[in-house]
């Protein structure tokens with residue numbers, strides 16, 4: 001194949017633009033820093049001159065300065081206009097005085113707002129969903145971490161149950177169906193009754209669904225490790241009876257949500273419910289198509305595989321999370337979403353384009369050329385919902401950016417939104433024929449998977465969980481460990497993905513040149529895989545901190561609190577007095 005100038009390819013141009021954004025931001029920061037250094041240097045020079053001047057001051061000049069100092073220091077006693085009585089604020093006009101009693105190393109973040117009553121039974125159900133999700137995150141990413149290590153030390157074990165080919169789908173399915181799906185469902189059990197303004201139709205159904213999904217992930221993981229799987233189809237490696245349990249779990253919860261929304265006391269169906277319900281409906285359609293017996297062979301199977309993979313990530317995880325974002329973001333910022341209609345436009349545009357793009361996974365395959373072209377056009381069309389969604393969220397932030405520094409949840413939201421933009425557009429760039437030729441069989445796809453599934457989905461879910469759980473339990477996570485979770489996950493993700501993207505591009509170009517052996521391209525990747533293992537370890541450690549924060553938010557232990565505000569002190573005194581009388 002004739003090698004064209006890669007810089008004239010649209011995919012490369014888009015990627016370069018995406019890479020240019022952080023580079024430009026970093027250059028601006030460097031310029032600001034350089035300006036500050038220059039300013040400091042000039043000031044230092046000025047100070048040296050001034051010191052010379054001080055040395056040469058005459059006694060007369062010193063006396064004049066002292067006279068001026070005395071004049072400046074003169075002040076009234078501040079009692080001229082008042083008496084010497086203690087000030088009191090009998091109308092309670094002065095409030096919210098913040099007293100610093102301890103040495104602060106980090107900025108004090110805002111506590112979560114107390115919320116209207118949430119039924120205790122529903123609260124328990126939601127916490128069970130989120131707790132199980134946290135467990136699967138730890139399990140799934142411990143497996144991912146081990147896989148990452150295997151790239152650096154391939155002979156680390158010799159057990160068939162722990163072989164790469166078996167553990168890889170254990171990782172992907174556990175984080176997909178165990179972690180992200182259970183977390184989304186738990187959050188939906190919070191959001192749907194709230195925006196419908198009615199209690200959930202059935203709590204019992206919620207538990208049944210939870211048990212079915214958990215059983216499916218437990219059985220699925222054991223079968224995969226034992227070598228019992230559905231063949232090659234990625235993300236549908238669970239055998240059909242196991243996936244059926246998952247599907248039934250979703251069907252019964254979907255029915256539960258339908259019943260709740262049908263009883264709603266609000267006139268409109270809020271946009272979040274549109275997204276969540278559609279995501280659940282899409283998942284069922286996608287899963288049935290992916291497991292349909294007569295579509296398991298030949299080229300048709302490959303087309304189904306592409307359809308399934310991208311509908312899975314786009315119409316299940318992405319659609320669902322966007323729905324949750326439309327509820328949580330305006331609430332956290334305490335203002336309505338910037339544009340309801342932009343939300344609906346993004347919704348329909350997503351449904352139009354996302355459902356067409358499956359075949360972009362198999363560019364240059366034996367699938368008809370026109371079908372591949374449709375997928376590429378659909379991938380470019382995805383720019384519309386992505387830009388509409390990102391703009392809507394960022395414009396909702398407008399005027400409230402100051403809230404970002406005082407909140408420990410909003411930074412998670414913002415990172416999720418930024419990755420939604422960059423990760424999705426990176427996908428568009430990957431879909432073009434030339435770029436796909438370079439990147440398809442390389443780790444570039446793995447970097448994209450994590451920039452999206454991790455950068456978008458996980459960050460959004462963490463933000464939502466840190467928002468909801470303190471509202472339910474009244475217990476805040478420690479600020480320091482939330483901050484450490486955020487930074488380790490973010491830095492880990494960048495260490496994981498950027499070296500992989502760089503190394504994969506070199507590897508793809510090396511293959512296209514065709515002058516070097518395959519094994520040389522494996523050797524080329526070694527340092528980049530090491531970076532992935534380092535980044536993965538940071539990400540994994542951040543999940544341990546997240547699990548700890550979750551535990552702190554839900555643990556039963558009552559903390560002893562010494563009352564500080566006058567109201568609390570008086571209330572405590574009444575309690576003590578009452579106890580003395582009854583004794």
Ligand code: HEM
Pocket residue numbers: 234309313314317318357360361362379380382383386423424425426427428429430431436439440441445448449452453456457
């Ligand atoms: C504008 C939106 C997007 C486009 C156009 C897009 C495009 C692509 C393309 C072309 C590939 C295949 C690369 C290859 O095999 O050569 C891919 C893979 C993938 N994408 Fe996206 N992407 C988008 C958004 C997302 C989002 C939002 C997620 C997750 C939430 C996601 C998750 C994935 C995953 C997990 C894979 C790997 C699939 C595999 O195992 O082969 N993508 N994407």
Ligand code: HEM
Pocket residue numbers: 141142144145146147148168171172175176180443445446447449450453454457458536537539540
């Ligand atoms: C500690 C964190 C994690 C580590 C170390 C890790 C590591 C890995 C490794 C080594 C692979 C195999 C790549 C290959 O076959 O070349 C992989 C695949 C994958 N992981 Fe992770 N992972 C982590 C977290 C996650 C999370 C939280 C998600 C999703 C929510 C996720 C989604 C995926 C997907 C979709 C793939 C398939 C990639 C593809 O085929 O393109 N990972 N991961």
